[in-house]
Amino acid sequence: MKKILSVVLCVAMVMLTLSMTSCSNNANKVTINVFNWGENISDGQDGSMDVIREFEKQTGIKVVYSTYESNEAMYNKIKAGGVSYDVIIPSDYMIGKMIKEDMLYKLDYNNIPNYSLIDDEFKKAENMPFDPTLEYCVPYTWGRVALVYNTKKITEPVDSWDILWNEKYKNQILMFDNARDAFGIAQLKLGYSLNTEDETELKNAAEELKKQRSVKPVYAMDQIMEKMPSENAYIAPYYLGDCLTMCDDNEDLAMVIPKEGTNYFVDAMCIPATSEHKAEAEAFINFMCGTEAATANIEYIAYSSPQKEAAANHKKYLIEEYGKETAELVYPTDLSNTEMFLTLSPEANQLMTDLWISVRSGS
Template sequence: MKKFSKCLALTLATAASLSLVSSCQPAEVVNVFNWGEYIDEDLNAEFTKQTGIVVNYKTYTTNEMLYSTMKSGGASYDVIIPSDYMVARMIEEDMLLPLDFTNIPNYNDIDPSKKGLLYDPDNEYSVPYTWGIVGLIYDASTTSEAPDSWTALFDKQYAGNILMFDNPRDAFAIALAVLGYGLNTTNESEIREAYALLKEQRPLVQAYVMDQVFDKMGGGEAVVAPYYVGDYFLMREDNPNLGVVIPKETTNTFVDAMCIPKSAKNKTAAEQYINFMCSTDSGYRNAIAVGYSTPLVSVYEKLKANDELEDICYPDDETMARLEVFINLPPETRKLYDELWAELMIDN
């Protein structure tokens, strides 16, 4: 009994001290939902220091996961960073708030070529965070010649040493590129042809991966893998034999953009956060930490001046012209993608 009352006293004391803490002025909070490994983590603390707003930072791994989190309504975020086609889908489904650009003066620094893109033609809902390209990563120590085409991923000589995207949009884009079709095609027979190609490729594939690609390419497990060029630099730290090319057919170039969802509770803080991320200092630190291409002109100039530009991240205009940006597909096409993808994955 004595023990029990001791416990009780302790519990009460803890409860009392907790209530003391919570009775303090609650700090203003901005809830941010970003991709994993996609920021210089110190920047959040820096933002809090400058504004007094606490950053509650969470991460996700795919656009689809972001979409389902927002759609299921379980969470409330103030800033999210979907990619182009997902921005378009969210705009279409009325999930985003229009931004007040007077609160985001740093928007002026965004490269004009990254404004008014197809996904947000009137620049109402999004501010580019980074952009990038899907490239073909290969291990030079195990290939006789550097591949320059997506066909390497379908080449029997690499059987068992091929990694492939574990998401339908990116995987289909590669098959469509090999077949010479547009990456945004809605033509069912073209998509089915791409499916047939992926099905044929399946026995050659070692594994379907997303983030696991870092371990596998870094550890020399596979010879060729498609992935986002920005992440190549991280893999190269583990495996200096790795090289990357922009395949000669075409490939996807994407923009990840900061948006404010309808469910946001603190729009002003969200806009402050977006503005902060567009400052030269934040953009520069992010570019160094993340390795993706920056949409900020001043950051590009600074990288150039410091000789820190990776050419592959900023291809010339001629190369850029043959790359394709994903647009949001109509629901029928999305459904077809989902069905074919599930079929491809279930096929044992």
């Protein structure tokens, strides 16, 4: 028995030393932690470019990649501490919130020469209200919220958010399962600003969402991507790029931007103030802005790219694959009928959460 034990221990020790030496070989390599949305980077599937491996190969910097499923989940993880991420890609209002709370580094744009490839529209303070001094982020994708619906089941013209309240489609309607996006739709329907902090307006929006409960909507996020193509529901609001992916999976699906207008969002790359490898993180951001990586990413994600050359490539690809109409939906020239989410005050956020819970428990 003792013999066996000593053999096992010996083997374990040898293994340990071996793994330690292999570690020391990599000691000069820096590792950065990248924290991104799920399904938000080209990963080498179907012959696409494996962006992260390519970055590692070109720079020798190792990347530990992990994903989150909501801005809030990402924020809470960083806020709770104990983790150190070097690159994150939150959305507009969350970037604003993190800037306010001193959670982001100011970027050194000299280390990001490819920033020059970003469209000038994204370097105007009035287009970037969440980062008005343009010091904290580099835009990664942008897009709008659209309606995706099954043309076999819904034959009437779809052009308004009202259809999500239509009794005819009871049990067949999907709805955003997060307060901000769901309230956004009710606010658009009522003609309010998406960033209202007015108590009455928020309460009215909640009333509208309560009324919607009579059509028994299913509240979902990622599951929308599965439920719509498999025809388990007729209509859903979702992000336009993902709607396009769904239309790819089922040719009976179509998408539309409702006439009341919609939410316009920008996801941008930032460096949390807890990062220990800021220069390497900036190298990663720079790489992501390169035309090759940006094109691969945007074709995988199917959102809209703020990188000029990638956007041109993507537009060309969309026209070839889907036609001019779709290309114009993804890259609209006129964004006047859209509004961006801005950071709400903690009080407004708490009120919205409370109202959301009351919407979701009043059957």
